[in-house]
Amino acid sequence: MHGMNVVDLSGTAADVVPAGATAETVTEVQHYTDDLFRFRMTRPASFRFRSGEFVMIGLMVGEKPIYRAYSIASPSWDEELEFFSIKVPDGPLTEHLAKISVGDKVLMKKKPTGTLVNDALITGKRLYMFSTGTGFAPFASLIRDPETYDKFDEVIVTHSCRFKAELAYSIDTVAAAKEDPLIGELAAERLRLFTSTTREPSDRMGRITTLIESGELFEALGLPPLDPETDRGMICGSMAMLKDTKALLEARGLTEGANNKPAEFVIERAFVG
Structure with missing residues (x-):
């Protein structure tokens, strides 16, 4: 049903963490419509950002990581990180991201940036x-x-x-x-x-x-x-x-x-x- 390149979200990202990234644990998922959802995940203790910035997040799809830029929806003081996402049926990342559940791992690069600050x-x-x-x-x-x-x-x-x-x-x-x-x-x-x-x-x-x-x-x-x-x-x-x-x-x-x-x-x- 999920096609040939479905990813084992529970294990893959945690086992293979690409250089410059961390593997964070999903703590909450809420689907609003067929097209929109939000999720929260753990925040690395050393991760600093300014409210309004974005970061690259991703998943291991097959053998390689796929990343996209996502604005961080939580404020800089929050102990977790929150994201608000669209679901794109054939999107290289979002078709997989839309299926995450609590306990799954999401990759995140360590450098935030952006102009909406x-x-x-x-x-x-x-x-x-x-x-x-x-x-x-x-x-x-x-x-x-x-x-x-x-x-x-x-x-x-x-x-x-x-x-x-x-x-x-x-x-x-x-x-x-x-x-x-x-x-x-x-x-x-x-x-x-x-x-x-x-x-x-x-x-x-x-x-x-x-x-x-x-x-x-x-x-x-x-x-x-x-x-x-x-x-x-x-x-x-x-x-x-x-x-x-x-x-x-x-x-x-x-x-x-x-x-x-x-x-x-x-x-x-x-x-x-």
Whole structure:
């Protein structure tokens, strides 16, 4: 049923750990839809990262490791690592990753990186995190990091998906952040989630780019249009969404930043999904 190259997840990765990687144990798996799931796994004691960064994770498939870049969805203080993944039926990695269960091993390279970090933005009043699909993952990390609330008075996360069920992870994560012992009080006051669907009818429909352009996003939030003096942005989603959202922000006077040159908005270029 699984085809010829199915991998014995319980043993292979643990027995053969490629150089520069560790084999971590899956501690929790939750499937949201036929296309989306999240999982948690152990975190090496020496592993350090900044909230919003991504890392290469993988599995041994046959005799060789297959890796893909995944944003870490847990905050930098979490004792475990969390990931939010799409399932691609013939995906070299995800068709196997989608079958993992508690106790299985996942490979992880030891060097995190990425541009969706607080350091890459100059301080402002309001932070917008624009995401589609599994692009919400780095924001799941950042909205649970105290530094985000040190830097911004308001944090607005937008999450657009085709169907309502695909929004469950962002809705659950934002609700959990508001109850969190570490940042719950700050999140309850400052964190807002704006969701929309693009295919299934819902209370709020439309691509995030359309909702920015029409002004509907700001009207619904009761906020003024984007202003480079006060507003900052982070963008994570499909390539087309990145390009279109970047153009909208630039048209409103915001400048793209980087780790070595902080500015008004940043994009996760390694992300596709």
